[in-house]
Amino acid sequence: MDGDSSTTDASQLGITGEYMAGSHFVLAQAQDDEGDEGLNDHEDGDGSKDNLREQDIYLPIANVARIMKNAIPQTGKIAKDAKECVQECVSEFISFITSEASERCHQEKRKTINGEDILFAMSTLGFDMYVEPLKLYLQKFREAMKGEKGISTVTVTEGMGEELTDETFTNPLPAGIITADGQQQNVMVYTTSYQQIPGVQQLQFS
Amino acid sequence: MSGKNMEEKVEQATDRKNISLPMSRVRLIMKSSPDVSCINQDALFLTTKATELFVQHLALSSYKNGSGKETNTLSYSDLANAAEESETFQFLTDILPKKILAREYLKSLEEMEKVDDNL
Numbered sequence A: 001m002d003g004d005s006s007t008t009d010a011s012q013l014g015i016t017g018e019y020m021a022g023s024h025f026v027l028a029q030a031q032d033d034e035g036d037e038g039l040n041d042h043e044d045g046d047g048s049k050d051n052l053r054e055q056d057i058y059l060p061i062a063n064v065a066r067i068m069k070n071a072i073p074q075t076g077k078i079a080k081d082a083k084e085c086v087q088e089c090v091s092e093f094i095s096f097i098t099s100e101a102s103e104r105c106h107q108e109k110r111k112t113i114n115g116e117d118i119l120f121a122m123s124t125l126g127f128d129m130y131v132e133p134l135k136l137y138l139q140k141f142r143e144a145m146k147g148e149k150g151i152s153t154v155t156v157t158e159g160m161g162e163e164l165t166d167e168t169f170t171n172p173l174p175a176g177i178i179t180a181d182g183q184q185q186n187v188m189v190y191t192t193s194y195q196q197i198p199g200v201q202q203l204q205f206s
Numbered sequence B: 001m002s003g004k005n006m007e008e009k010v011e012q013a014t015d016r017k018n019i020s021l022p023m024s025r026v027r028l029i030m031k032s033s034p035d036v037s038c039i040n041q042d043a044l045f046l047t048t049k050a051t052e053l054f055v056q057h058l059a060l061s062s063y064k065n066g067s068g069k070e071t072n073t074l075s076y077s078d079l080a081n082a083a084e085e086s087e088t089f090q091f092l093t094d095i096l097p098k099k100i101l102a103r104e105y106l107k108s109l110e111e112m113e114k115v116d117d118n119l
Helices: A029-039 A061-071 A080-107 A115-124 A128-152 B003-016 B023-031 B041-065 B076-085 B102-118
Strands: A173-178 A184-189
Touching: A061 A080, A061 B041, A080 A115, A080 B023, A080 B041, A080 B076, A115 A128, A115 B041, A128 B041, B023 B041, B041 B076
Parallel strands: none
Antiparallel strands: A173 A184
């Protein structure tokens, strides 16, 4: 049992002999406690990151739990500690991919991590089964963004990330497109902040 | 996840929603890695989407492989087992230690102390 990531001092764990006798108490509880402490001031002395270490930033558990639920058979259930655990695994995954991509960036003397870096990192780290589907998703994402650009010349900057939450996709906008053979198609245009877009007739989706 | 299945999943997902995780939070996590300066929009999107795929992948693998078949519940130990047994999820072993009974742990602590005393 490697205990390097948790304290080995039983008194810090708040465990007494009595408490444990005959009980199925699990050691990993200690990790949850340390996680909580990590959100406050921690001894690693790095004040520049608002006292948050990378492993303390998580994605919202509701979103994570929903994705899990949709992935397993409908009759399945998920234990609460499993949800929390996946939440942590997710942050670990993101950091894992990011540092690999970042390293490649540095090697090539570039400052900005781009899509290729991410895909390459995934391939390197054993997630190459994600690469093809991701390329498809990226294509659709770009098309949706391009359409928006045509309407209002919105430049896609990092700030856009702020606006792309669940809510933004609940009101897709229908757009009529007359294609070359005269048929009219209806295409959903995903927008971020406005409801009515007059005059959307000339969109070209390549 | 066969290629054909993924195509269908991509279609389904884009009909409803494109992503279901907040990209801003993903960006925060990415930026907390050392030496990361700028992340372009594609990279952010790909990471977010990959994270969704990862959650699905981890949940389903662990569920299928684990005791969930009897209990119908995905538990922490299913996840810990998946981390240990699958090469893909090996990077998670540090944060997914297998749980042991506390008394076993204390026993091993005592034994370690004995060794230290003898040195």
